[in-house]
Amino acid sequence: MKSRIPYVVALIGSLLGLVFGFYSTLDYAEHLDRRLHDVHCSFIPGAAPTAEAEACRAAMYSPYSAVMKEAYWGGIPISLFALGAFAFFVGFAAYLLVSGPNAPRRSRVFYGLVGLTPLLVSIGMFTISLLKLGSICKTCAGIYIGSTLLAIGAVWGMFVKAKPVAPSSTDESDERRRVAPTLPMTPAPSGGPMRVIAPIAWLVALAVLTLLPSVVYATGVPDHRPYLKQCGALKKPATKKDRLLSVVTPKSKRPATLFEDPLCPTCKAFHERLVRDGVFDKLKSDLALFPLDNECNWMLDTALHPGACTLSKAVICGKDDARLVLEWAYEHQESLTAAGKAGQPQLRAAIKARWGQKMLTCVDDKQTKETLNRHLHFASANSIPVSTPQLFLSGTRICDEDTDMGLRYTLEQLAPELYR
Amino acid sequence: MSENNKLVGPLVGVSVTLLTALIGLVTVRSAVASAGERLLTPEAEKPQVAVADQAEVSYCTPRFKEVLQRVLHSCGLSGEGQRRGCKPADVKNFASISDEDFNALFTPLKDRGAVLMFDTSKHELDAASKKLLEDRWFDRKGARYFFVVARASKTGTPSKNRALSHRRANSVMFHLKEIAKDDPDLDKKVGLLWLGNEFAQLSKSYCDWNNSRPNKKCGEEPINRSAFVSWVDCRL
Incomplete structure (x- = not known):
């Protein structure tokens, strides 16, 4: 036995x-x-x-x-x-x-x-x-x-x-x-x-x-190709007046518009996927901040991510280093989310600790507020769904279901050069 | 151990393996196939996703929107018309509304807007008015239109007051052009109305509204030497 x-x-x-x-x-x-x-x-x-x-x-x-x-x-x-x-x-x-x-x-x-x-x-x-x-x-x-x-x-x-x-x-x-x-x-x-x-x-x-x-x-496995382009497109392409943030690298080759929220976990995961696959660097991105926080975003009754408006302004203040600020926010998303829920003083202290008083001064500037407002109006002018993240590849919206499991396949179909 | 007994183990092993594998394969095949079928069948109750749009708040009543629509149409904000702004006679005609009702329409904007005060017979914005105007302008949120309703008090002739009111509206517009330099759509956002003393004069009660001279004496004369400014959060 x-x-x-x-x-x-x-x-x-x-x-x-x-x-x-x-x-x-x-x-x-x-x-x-x-x-x-x-x-x-x-x-x-x-x-x-x-x-x-x-x-x-x-x-x-x-x-x-x-x-x-x-x-x-x-x-x-x-x-x-x-x-x-x-x-x-x-x-x-x-x-x-x-x-x-x-x-x-x-x-x-x-x-x-x-x-x-x-x-x-x-x-x-x-x-x-x-x-x-x-x-x-x-x-x-x-x-x-x-x-x-x-x-x-x-x-x-x-x-x-x-x-x-x-x-x-x-x-x-x-x-x-x-x-x-x-x-x-x-x-x-x-x-x-x-x-x-x-x-x-x-x-x-x-x-x-x-x-x-x-x-x-x-x-x-069913053929998904017929569904890849069925999630809409940008009605009004971005212009200078929309003040979107330009994120470009020497490898950038494909125009893209991204809607992101610094405190959105899905945005973080999506951003990391794009970076890990080497895709992000190949995108000629216009970044639109779309914080799901009713402090600045009138499209919500309650804040899904309290503090996201303030952090979005910090990203805007990053200017040429906007990507750095965004990635910092993603990296410390857990603690920043907690700070955002605790209140503005805690969140502002976290921003100041990393980026200094100059950043806070910029965050409080009326022009920064105006820029964020224009990003939100750009979203409303294009009637995009109130959700993040969203990726528009040369104006074509990538469906939500294609931004996770099917991302590689979708990009391979719509923009094969991103993997070459 | 007999030859038959020796075969029991392998037979059990092969049978279990085949059975397990078969169940697995059939289930996988069936799961993939049913996903494929669902893909071809639209969802009966697809979750509704909110779509980004401009703001629409409670004061956007049908009556308010109706007047707003007329103002926008007549003052050249909608469409490709070249006309800019509206003078008192126009307002009286297109609004088809009494003075009191016209002013009452703007009552819900008490907290959203502000009253910029002017000196007697002057049209220049002082520092406090400029600051208040900027504060209001940069607090746009989801609004599409910014209204400027300039007035002149009853002192003086109607024609002089009309002209003064017009200049006050223009002063506001000029300052907006300074602070929103890179906005090519400014003209499509700002609706200018200039009223003389023949239509919709403000009563003393409007002195309670947020204004640029909170510490100065206010009454029916000073409150009408003003320009009321506010974003309007209505979809049209």
């Missing part, structure tokens, strides 16, 4: 990995309809999806969640590979569990070795989550835990002794046992060429099963 315990652990681990991989894949596939959906984000397998799933959304929208994002809208989620691989590991654990000590040693060694691969991948993804995303999604953590249990069970199983074969046996293995009686040997029928063929066959099976869900997914 003891010889089976490792495979009980491995089976539980594999099932966990399978279930969490399954939910992760379903979340991804649901979003292929370009609508908003809740996301599974719980340590409890099968728990209902929820809207409060920021870490899981961040992981889902990150470039590490899928491969081939340029070819398929949203790409091929890596959870599909987990789904296929864990199906194999579940089956193999069941086999070793049922066979117990009768299982050939090579099968246990094979399982011990390949059973480590999900853990290695998990370590890589965990590091990325921690270092690049700054958060761990619970569904991903479920896969990491499953991978760890699988690795423990699989490696542990390698060291379980095989059942000794009956002494009446007269086959070749019996001969070998006489030579080295202390070593558990593999039963004869599975020896010989099977020693090599079986592991190769298992490896092939593992590879096929790992890839198969991705192939099935890829062949079914």
